[in-house]
Amino acid sequence: xxxxxxxxxxxxxxxxxxxxxxxxxxxxxxxxxxxxxxxxxxxxxxxxxxxxxxxxxxxxxxxxxxxxxxxxxxxxxxxxxxxxxxxxxxxxxxxxxxxxxxxxxxxxxxxxxxxxxxxxxxxxxxxxxxxxxxxxxxxxxxxxxxxxxxxxxxxxxxxxxxxxxxxxxxxxxxxxxxxxxxxxxxxxxxxxxxxxxxxxxxxxxxxxxxxxxxxxxxxxxxxxxxxxxxxxxxxxxxxxxxxxxxxxxxxxxxxxxxxxxxxxxxxxxx
Amino acid sequence: xxxxxxxxxxxxxxxxxxxxxxxxxxxxxxxxxxxxxxxxxxxxxxxxxxxxxxxxxxxxxxxxxxxxxxxxxxxxxxxxxxxxxxxxxxxxxxxxxxxxxxxxxxxxxxxxxxxxxxxxxxxxxxxxxxxxxxxxxxxxxxxxxxxxxxxxxxxxxxxxxxxxxxxxxxxxxxxxxxxxxxxxxxxxxxxxxxxxxxxxxxxxxxxxxxxxxxxxxxxxxxxxxxxxxxxxxxxxxxxxxxxxxxxxxxxxxxxxxxxxxxxxxxxxxxxxxxxxxxxxxxxxxx
Numbered sequence: 159x160x161x162x163x164x165x166x167x168x169x170x171x172x173x174x175x176x177x178x179x180x181x182x183x184x185x186x187x188x189x190x191x192x193x194x195x196x197x198x199x200x201x202x203x204x205x206x207x208x209x210x211x212x213x214x215x216x217x218x219x220x221x222x223x224x225x226x227x228x229x230x231x232x233x234x235x236x237x238x239x240x241x242x243x244x245x246x247x248x249x250x251x252x253x254x255x256x257x258x259x260x261x262x263x264x265x266x267x268x269x270x271x272x273x274x275x276x277x278x279x280x281x282x283x284x285x286x287x288x289x290x291x292x293x294x295x296x297x298x299x300x301x302x303x304x305x306x307x308x309x310x311x312x313x314x315x316x317x318x319x320x321x322x323x324x325x326x327x328x329x330x331x332x333x334x335x336x337x338x339x340x341x342x343x344x345x346x347x348x349x350x351x352x353x354x355x356x357x358x359x360x361x362x363x364x365x366x367x368x369x370x371x372x373x374x375x376x377x378x379x380x381x382x383x384x385x386x387x388x389x390x391x392x393x394x395x396x397x398x399x400x401x402x403x404x405x406x407x408x409x410x411x412x413x414x415x416x417x418x419x420x421x422x423x424x425x426x427x428x
Numbered sequence: 429x430x431x432x433x434x435x436x437x438x439x440x441x442x443x444x445x446x447x448x449x450x451x452x453x454x455x456x457x458x459x460x461x462x463x464x465x466x467x468x469x470x471x472x473x474x475x476x477x478x479x480x481x482x483x484x485x486x487x488x489x490x491x492x493x494x495x496x497x498x499x500x501x502x503x504x505x506x507x508x509x510x511x512x513x514x515x516x517x518x519x520x521x522x523x524x525x526x527x528x529x530x531x532x533x534x535x536x537x538x539x540x541x542x543x544x545x546x547x548x549x550x551x552x553x554x555x556x557x558x559x560x561x562x563x564x565x566x567x568x569x570x571x572x573x574x575x576x577x578x579x580x581x582x583x584x585x586x587x588x589x590x591x592x593x594x595x596x597x598x599x600x601x602x603x604x605x606x607x608x609x610x611x612x613x614x615x616x617x618x619x620x621x622x623x624x625x626x627x628x629x630x631x632x633x634x635x636x637x638x639x640x641x642x643x644x645x646x647x648x649x650x651x652x653x654x655x656x657x658x659x660x661x662x663x664x665x666x667x668x669x670x671x672x673x674x675x676x677x678x679x680x681x682x683x684x685x686x687x688x689x690x691x692x693x694x695x696x697x698x699x700x701x702x703x704x705x706x707x708x709x710x711x712x713x714x
Binding site for chain 1 (some may be wrong): 500503516548562613625627629690
């Protein structure tokens with residue numbers, strides 16, 4: 159009787175092992191690439207050359223989900239208020255710092271990192287910035303105040319947009335682009351997704367600006383909005399996974415939190 | 429006890445059978461649209477006949493006569509991650525970024541890519557299916573990245589193969605300006621060409637032949653102007669030039685706001701449908 163039971167248990171274990179082996183083998187078998195390619199061809203859409211069929215195809219594919227670009231100007235009141243707020247905060251700092259005008263106008267990287275805010279600085283005080291480039295921009299031209307960036311940065315200005323760019327060192331490059339024009343509309347699901355996203359931004363510790371970060375094979379992006387405009391800072395690193403400027407949040411958030419307004423005339427002068 | 433043993437053995441056998449029959453739990457989303465008819469149910473109403481499919485020559489085709497086709501936005505290659513379904517055409521009037529025919533598909537999960545084995549696509553990048561339609565979206569494809577639009581991290585642009593596989597053909601395939609704009613930040617970047625437009629779009633072109641670009645830093649360019657040749661330029665963590673596959677990685681930044689009240693976010697959006705639209709215009713000769 160006992161022997162019989164043992165045989166059954168042994169048999170059951172053997173069958174279980176075979177079953178497990180079969181399942182594992184199935185999992186290891188890679189998909190058939192020809193079948194994948196055939197499935198892609200099967201579900202792919204083609205576009206009729208002309209006529210009603212083409213229009214129907216476009217409608218079925220929601221090809222009318224078009225976005226629109228709206229021209230917008232910056233909120234200059236908010237810009238002036240932020241400059242004033244930073245100025246007041248600077249005045250509250252130690253008398254030693256206040257007595258040194260250059261520290262306010264051109265603070266060190268360390269000072270800037272502990273002093274977030276927005277300070278105005280005329281382009282003539284920025285070593286590699288051509289004044290004509292910032293003067294043609296009708297949006298706030300913001301550049302990071304950190305010394306290692308400020309002294310190397312170039313500005314490419316147009317009326318509604320700008321980019322500022324600097325190679326920080328052999329391992330890392332930075333750029334910041336901005337525009338007040340905004341794109342609206344498009345896919346309703348994406349609009350809803352974007353609204354949900356906007357409800358939960360992270361905020362810069364010093365200025366309180368809403369921001370979002372993305373990392374990629376090349377480095378890191380930080381997008382933030384100020385004065386009704388959008389800005390994106392990109393840092394490209396030789397080794398994005400190991401270089402703390404790309405791998406960690408502190409460096410790029412520090413840059414975003416402490417900025418120089420390179421076209422002070424926009425706010426009514428430096 | 430004996431009946432328990434029988435039950436156990438029956439259970440194990442049923443498992444074995446299921447496995448042998450490839451008996452995965454069917455995914456409801458994979459269920460065929462048409463189910464076989466139930467012989468006990470009354471005859472279904474007669475269905476209208478399927479219209480004759482249009483002949484191939486009625487569809488848009490490229491200069492080689494290949495009919496253009498594309499898989500829906502957000503529908504990525506199996507095992508390459510969840511996509512981002514965004515049918516928005518962000519810029520309806522851009523020019524397609526390559527002069528010749530082009531093929532959007534994965535550089536990583538297809539032939540020649542480091543993860544091609546996952547789909548059994550092992551072999552070189554010049555496999556003919558890499559250079560054929562249909563196009564497939566690669567925005568949000570799984571990579572070691574975090575992108576706010578991607579449900580699982582992911583690729584922040586799309587990858588575009590040129591008309592021919594360059595190692596075999598030796599051909600030059602040009603990337604062009606998608607809009608009028610300005611080349612910015614070129615002096616500071618090793619493998620990226622950025623094109624910024626006056627009304628706020630920012631495009632990034634990666635992996636061109638950077639030592640032979642057709643444009644200079646700060647230059648104003650016009651729509652369709654040649655920027656450089658599609659190549660495989662990339663760099664490793666030691667700063668040495670290394671090769672990727674021959675393709676153009678293309679990104680589109682937009683300062684997007686869901687409505688007038690919400691602050692905009694200037695970031696990468698999925699350019700796939702914008703490129704489908706641009707390619708359609710190209711094939712139509714518009």
